[in-house]
Amino acid sequence: MNALLGFMHKEMRHILRDRRTLIILLVLPLAQVLLFGFAVRTDVREIRLVAVDPAPDAATRSLQARFRGNDVYTLTRVVASPEVLPELFQRGEADQAIIFPPGFAAELGRAATGRAAEAPVLQVITDVADPNTGSALQAYADQVVRRWQRDRLADRVGPQVVAGALAGITPRVRMWFNPTLESVNLFVPGLIAVLLTVVSALMSAISLSREKERGTLEILLVSPLRPWQIITGKVLPYMALGFVNVASVLLAAWLVFGVPFRGSLALLLLESLLYVLVSLALGVLIAARTSSQRTAMLGALMGLLLPTLLLSGMIFPLTSMPGWLQAVANLVPGKWFLLSARGIMLQGVGLAHLWQETLVLTGMTALLMVAAIRAFDVRLH
Amino acid sequence: MTADAPAVEVRELTRHFGDFIAVDAISFAVARGEVFGFLGANGAGKTTAIRMLTGLLEPTSGEARVAGHDVRTEVEAVKRSIGYMSQRFSLYEDLTVRENIRLYGAIYGLDRRTLKARTTELLTRLRLESRQDTLVASLPLGWRQKLAFSVALAHRPGIVFLDEPTGGVDPVTRRQFWEMIYEAAEEGTTVFVTTHYMDEAEYCDRVSIMVDGRIDALGSPEELKERFGVDSMDDVFVQLVRPQQGEAA
Numbered sequence: 255m256n257a258l259l260g261f262m263h264k265e266m267r268h269i270l271r272d273r274r275t276l277i278i279l280l281v282l283p284l285a286q287v288l289l290f291g292f293a294v295r296t297d298v299r300e301i302r303l304v305a306v307d308p309a310p311d312a313a314t315r316s317l318q319a320r321f322r323g324n325d326v327y328t329l330t331r332v333v334a335s336p337e338v339l340p341e342l343f344q345r346g347e348a349d350q351a352i353i354f355p356p357g358f359a360a361e362l363g364r365a366a367t368g369r370a371a372e373a374p375v376l377q378v379i380t381d382v383a384d385p386n387t388g389s390a391l392q393a394y395a396d397q398v399v400r401r402w403q404r405d406r407l408a409d410r411v412g413p414q415v416v417a418g419a420l421a422g423i424t425p426r427v428r429m430w431f432n433p434t435l436e437s438v439n440l441f442v443p444g445l446i447a448v449l450l451t452v453v454s455a456l457m458s459a460i461s462l463s464r465e466k467e468r469g470t471l472e473i474l475l476v477s478p479l480r481p482w483q484i485i486t487g488k489v490l491p492y493m494a495l496g497f498v499n500v501a502s503v504l505l506a507a508w509l510v511f512g513v514p515f516r517g518s519l520a521l522l523l524l525e526s527l528l529y530v531l532v533s534l535a536l537g538v539l540i541a542a543r544t545s546s547q548r549t550a551m552l553g554a555l556m557g558l559l560l561p562t563l564l565l566s567g568m569i570f571p572l573t574s575m576p577g578w579l580q581a582v583a584n585l586v587p588g589k590w591f592l593l594s595a596r597g598i599m600l601q602g603v604g605l606a607h608l609w610q611e612t613l614v615l616t617g618m619t620a621l622l623m624v625a626a627i628r629a630f631d632v633r634l635h
Numbered sequence: 636m637t638a639d640a641p642a643v644e645v646r647e648l649t650r651h652f653g654d655f656i657a658v659d660a661i662s663f664a665v666a667r668g669e670v671f672g673f674l675g676a677n678g679a680g681k682t683t684a685i686r687m688l689t690g691l692l693e694p695t696s697g698e699a700r701v702a703g704h705d706v707r708t709e710v711e712a713v714k715r716s717i718g719y720m721s722q723r724f725s726l727y728e729d730l731t732v733r734e735n736i737r738l739y740g741a742i743y744g745l746d747r748r749t750l751k752a753r754t755t756e757l758l759t760r761l762r763l764e765s766r767q768d769t770l771v772a773s774l775p776l777g778w779r780q781k782l783a784f785s786v787a788l789a790h791r792p793g794i795v796f797l798d799e800p801t802g803g804v805d806p807v808t809r810r811q812f813w814e815m816i817y818e819a820a821e822e823g824t825t826v827f828v829t830t831h832y833m834d835e836a837e838y839c840d841r842v843s844i845m846v847d848g849r850i851d852a853l854g855s856p857e858e859l860k861e862r863f864g865v866d867s868m869d870d871v872f873v874q875l876v877r878p879q880q881g882e883a884a
Contacts, residue, residue, distance in 0.1 A: 256741065257741055257743075257744060259741065260737065260738055260740070260742060261741065261742065263738075263741070264727065264734065267729075267730055267734055268727070268729060268730075271729050271730075272729065468728075469721055469722075469724060470724075470725060470726075472721050472723070472725075473720075474742075475691055476690070476714065476717070476719040477714060477743065478742065478743065478744070
């Protein structure tokens, strides 16, 4: 009988026999996704907007109507002069203000037909006391205006001219793929990263350190089993479990939160598997360096949870971090997984765009697996 | 392994850990089919020596051949020809009796038919047929140790290393355990056993006693008792070990 198969069979027995742990491992990630998905949101709802409209015309009224018709916006009042704005913001009666220039409709008409060099300036003032929601607010307003403009031009001059008239506008990439700025769409890939890391690393770390603690590892090391067989035999069954987690979390993301899956599901599963492997290998390494289940657990939690939360780009954008921290973040596998997962789910890009991320993850997997196997090559110590 | 080669042959085997010399140029040989007691106080270097003989630890210098294979260059061959049972429990408690046997059979490369035959034989011998599907955790300690020993022999190794196999086992079971050791030896298996029980040392064909990394005495229990002019292995052990501990104190 094949030694590796026999060993894997034994691991499966361990997993299946410990029903309670199995249920925890299967249900916990799902529960977390639901909890986080509902709780952690940076979406902005009910924006109170003040319009400053010194000279109302067809265009200003049309745009104001657009804001009124938007679910997110409440147009609280229309004033003639911006002087009252500071007070309104301070009293907390306004989150955002939009200031129309006088003669808005006329200027817009001239710009659209090419008779004026520049488009009229529409000023948007936003309360950014909370920077997170602030930038979201700004982006919302930007988008409402842009759509309004596009529709207007389309109505008036037909599609061909629209393309030309819009040519000067630089689109914001971010707005394309998550147009309603649903934070859950950004969070779910991040959540998957965190859950996969913690669950996978915990599983392999605990399972190996348990053998260490009970003394069965010694028997395995004395046996003809090679270190690579021990590691593979440990990792593959847990990879299957990790895969079930990936599937259930993705399904929940899709069914409950309506997170889009624009790209290839196969590619997403492949990247997830790579990421599970990286995490399992990390767990093995942690178990190799610790002597008890408890320290291995703490090591896996502390050593992986925080870097993945903070440095993967899940919550805090990496681009706003100092250069050296961005360099450190390159070492966090979660960063690369997150880039691929978001790319596939939200942007629908394929391997052609994600080859770098995939390559990095593959490289990390290979490196960590070799390191894990070496850590168990007892003769080296 | 050639027919006349000793099961274990050790020459000037040494292991350093930094400045500390755990095993200091020990030499001995164990004949095939012999029950060899490897004694010594805690920290005398027994475990280090066994780890070198089982291929877990590389010697600093010296030479050792186990079942005819060099422990330095032919580790895999050494591992395939030995059985091992440690002082800590060597079976998986959350697996059944049969699953444990199956696992070790697979690890040691038994084919399906041999494994099946050995499993039946082993269960019959231990009278565990009716409990083959119970979890090992629910077996009494004595039975577990006997099972562990049988499992360590399931691939018919030429030599079996037993590291304090009877620790914490009641006297009756210990007696039964030694009967199993004798049976194995009669069938030609070399038994290399460490123990802290001196009555068990009396059961061995020959014993060696390690003190501070060196083998200070080697011979049959009768020879050693005669040489030290005492009546029991217990006294031999105490005479050898005490002066050293006195110095250290």
